Amino acid sequence: MSLAGREKKTSPSKKESIQNFSEHVSSGKVAFFEKYGMPFIMGSRDGCYLGDLDGKKRLFNLHCNGGVFNLGHRNQELIDVLKQGFDTLDIGNGHLMSKARADLAKRIADLMPEDLNYTVFGVGGGEAVDLALKVARAYTGREKIISAKGGYHGHTGLAMAAGDEKYRVPFGPQMPGFVQVLFGDKDALAAEIDTDTAGVILETVPATLGIAVPPEGYLPAVRELCSDRGALLIIDEVQTGLGRTGKLWGFEHFDIVPDIVVLGKGLSGGIYPITATVIRTPLETIFHEDPFIHVSTFGGAEVGCLVAKRVLEISSNPEFMAHVNELARAFDQGVEKLRKKHSRFLMGLRQLGLMMGLELKDELSGPVLSKTAYDHYLLMVYANNDPSICQMLPPLIMKLEDVDLVMERLDKAIGAAKRLRPVLKIKRQVEGFVGKWKH
Numbered sequence: 464m465s466l467a468g469r470e471k472k473t474s475p476s477k478k479e480s481i482q483n484f485s486e487h488v489s490s491g492k493v494a495f496f497e498k499y500g501m502p503f504i505m506g507s508r509d510g511c512y513l514g515d516l517d518g519k520k521r522l523f524n525l526h527c528n529g530g531v532f533n534l535g536h537r538n539q540e541l542i543d544v545l546k547q548g549f550d551t552l553d554i555g556n557g558h559l560m561s562k563a564r565a566d567l568a569k570r571i572a573d574l575m576p577e578d579l580n581y582t583v584f585g586v587g588g589g590e591a592v593d594l595a596l597k598v599a600r601a602y603t604g605r606e607k608i609i610s611a612k613g614g615y616h617g618h619t620g621l622a623m624a625a626g627d628e629k630y631r632v633p634f635g636p637q638m639p640g641f642v643q644v645l646f647g648d649k650d651a652l653a654a655e656i657d658t659d660t661a662g663v664i665l666e667t668v669p670a671t672l673g674i675a676v677p678p679e680g681y682l683p684a685v686r687e688l689c690s691d692r693g694a695l696l697i698i699d700e701v702q703t704g705l706g707r708t709g710k711l712w713g714f715e716h717f718d719i720v721p722d723i724v725v726l727g728k729g730l731s732g733g734i735y736p737i738t739a740t741v742i743r744t745p746l747e748t749i750f751h752e753d754p755f756i757h758v759s760t761f762g763g764a765e766v767g768c769l770v771a772k773r774v775l776e777i778s779s780n781p782e783f784m785a786h787v788n789e790l791a792r793a794f795d796q797g798v799e800k801l802r803k804k805h806s807r808f809l810m811g812l813r814q815l816g817l818m819m820g821l822e823l824k825d826e827l828s829g830p831v832l833s834k835t836a837y838d839h840y841l842l843m844v845y846a847n848n849d850p851s852i853c854q855m856l857p858p859l860i861m862k863l864e865d866v867d868l869v870m871e872r873l874d875k876a877i878g879a880a881k882r883l884r885p886v887l888k889i890k891r892q893v894e895g896f897v898g899k900w901k902h
């Protein structure tokens with residue numbers, strides 16, 4: 464039987480999982496993936512690859528869930544750390560003092576510039592952003608929060624309020640005090656930031672907006688405006704942190720020091736969820752009167768702290784960073800070759816290290832390429848707030864020689880997308896696809 468034939472034959476146990484998922488987790492997701500011929504359930508996983516539950520499809524991961532799998536799937540070193548941690552520890556108790564949290568926070572402070580010395584731990588990125596915005600409001604005594612149109616900071620309370628309307632509308636009225644401006648336009652920010660502004664929150668390279676690398680001078684101008692008007696600069700490094708951009712922190716490319724840095728995703732090593740909101744020393748004073756005013760039961764779980772500490776050790780190693788930058792050059796060259804070959808479909812590459820986005824012909828092309836990439840054994844997803852861009856975030860630990868393999872598959876996927884796109888121009892078929900698969 465051909466590979467395609469084997470792929471189509473679904474085992475009874477996988478069928479059962481799909482049915483249970485449909486009946487008890489999300490019927491919408493099942494309908495969506497079935498409609499687009501992507502009946503994939505994560506099964507085996509290892510390094511850069513994830514396999515389907517049936518073992519019939521194996522994808523190279525160019526999505527990495529926004530950086531969760533920076534160090535690959537099931538990184539053995541991290542698994543060993545976690546296993547060893549369980550010999551003596553568990554989640555711990557967030558109300559008490561903790562050696563594991565203290566050690567990790569100290570390590571983060573050592574790796575951050577200036578007085579970014581304190582860390583509040585969380586479980587998810589949205590929670591970490593919520594806390595960043597709470598700190599900004601409490602410290603400044605002001606209300607207004609400015610964020611970027613098309614940016615994304617999570618689906619929880621304040622993080623959701625800082626995001627685009629489409630993620631909020633069904634859930635009730637917007638909270639007061641939130642304003643969005645065009646990313647990259649310093650005049651727009653200058654017009655909005657005032658003496659009631661508590662904070663400006665930006666991703667270093669907004670991912671959901673389509674890997675929008677900030678224009679020259681933009682982030683330094685934002686820093687200056689915040690300092691002038693007494694607002695705090697919050698930089699969301701949930702995707703760009705931990706070496707993704709070729710430096711440990713993405714903001715280092717732009718010679719700025721934020722007042723608050725949010726870390727998530729990759730800090731977990733893909734093994735144990737943990738996030739960090741890192742704040743300058745003076746900001747910690749807001750917790751002096753009542754240090755229990757912000758609590759997260761599972762935030763900074765002790766076994767997770769051990770994993771995160773090892774993630775930091777690996778990611779801050781200069782050899783590791785040199786490897787990331789070597790990979791980034793290889794991707795740049797590989798994509799340039801494909802751009803020349805497919806010049807009417809692939810228009811360019813947005814890139815800061817291995818934070819990459821393929822610029823495609825139009826808004827139909829991102830969803831189409833996501834599908835044909837899947838058909839050619841690549842997991843790659845278009846940017847939800849700009850579907851003309853396909854995000855490309857490979858594992859940072861991939862081998863240099865694997866770049867050729869990725870380019871071969873991408874070449875075929877683009878070829879197939881070019882053939883499929885005109886068919887899918889029949890609008891209705893695509894409409895269901897655009898806007899449903901987040902990030």
Ligand SMILES: Cc1ncc(COP(=O)(O)O)c(C=O)c1O
Nearest residue numbers: 529587588589615616617701702
């Ligand atoms: C830049 C950024 N910030 C925050 C978040 C929210 O993180 P979480 O999904 O862990 O709540 C995400 C998630 O995709 C993100 O990409």
